[in-house]
Amino acid sequence: ERLPAPGVTHPPDQAAAPTARLLTDLAREHKVWIVGGSLPELDGDRVYNTCLVLDPRGHIVARHRKVHLFDIDVAATATRPAMKFKESDVLSAGESPTLVKLPWCMMGVGICYDVRFPEYALALRRRGAKLLVYPGAFNMTTGPAHWTVLSRGRANDAQCYVAMVSPSRSADPKDYQAWGHSTLVSPWAEVAVEAEHQPGEWVAEVNLSEVDRIRESVPTSYQKRPDLYVPYADDTAEDEHASSARRKRGRAAR
Incomplete structure (x- = not known):
């Protein structure tokens, strides 16, 4: 998935990052912090094993590779x-x-x-x-x-x-x-x-x-x-x- 950088407040694109979008929607719906992962992240020509941390607004606040x-x-x-x-x-x-x-x-x-x-x-x-x-x-x-x-x-x-x-x-x-x-x-x-x-x-x-x-x-x-x-x-x-x-x-x- 192509993931937005931490701090970006708009939701991830459903087509480019379906798992990240799901985590965003769940965090926002239930108003909870989520440590979600891991998932494959594509950045340029590299692939990372990545975990996302989302706040209760559904914002990605951290990304661990x-x-x-x-x-x-x-x-x-x-x-x-x-x-x-x-x-x-x-x-x-x-x-x-x-x-x-x-x-x-x-x-x-x-x-x-x-x-x-x-x-x-x-x-x-x-x-x-x-x-x-x-x-x-x-x-x-x-x-x-x-x-x-x-x-x-x-x-x-x-x-x-x-x-x-x-x-x-x-x-x-x-x-x-x-x-x-x-x-x-x-x-x-x-x-x-x-x-x-x-x-x-x-x-x-x-x-x-x-x-x-x-x-x-x-x-x-x-x-x-x-x-x-x-x-x-x-x-x-x-x-x-x-x-x-x-x-x-x-x-x-x-």
Whole structure:
């Protein structure tokens, strides 16, 4: 879809951006904030995996382009099937973190694979986020093993509420099989709400004073040792595979 830039107040064109138009209409009709996505965004000759944030007027106030692309090659074992994806064959990576000022707090946004990177969650926290939202669609290999672990891990790292939001699982086995299990985790890394894999609606209360209480009780932001971490901040420096990936990404950007 060809999406309007954040801040544009007129509705997206129905033909060029039908999903964005649907989200706009829903936000306006129900007078709610919507974190909607993700959806494929066409910008020039590039395609991004994009999530939109809409306010109760139906205005697009933020656009997150997935910054970490899902390029994996997992070998089969006795307990799991092989799994290979290479999003970078089709998608381009976003280049910036996404923060949205809600009436209640700052919200950080990521998409799916972005949740595997604690540095990203911590960067959002340092910019003021108290709520992190990750729309995602883990598969039946990574989902059972990592979905809850990662959501609780990022909540614990950043001492934020973390919402992991998944599509339901298709009844057609020929379709992509999403793990489902949309989840809200507290800043104490406790699962507050967890869905199953079927469609449904869930409501949960977010107590932002709990974020402040946890951060005061366990003040990790004041106890860091950057004198130890900074020299090794780029822990891929000796990783030949990662260096090659960065070179390819640089060539693609040019």
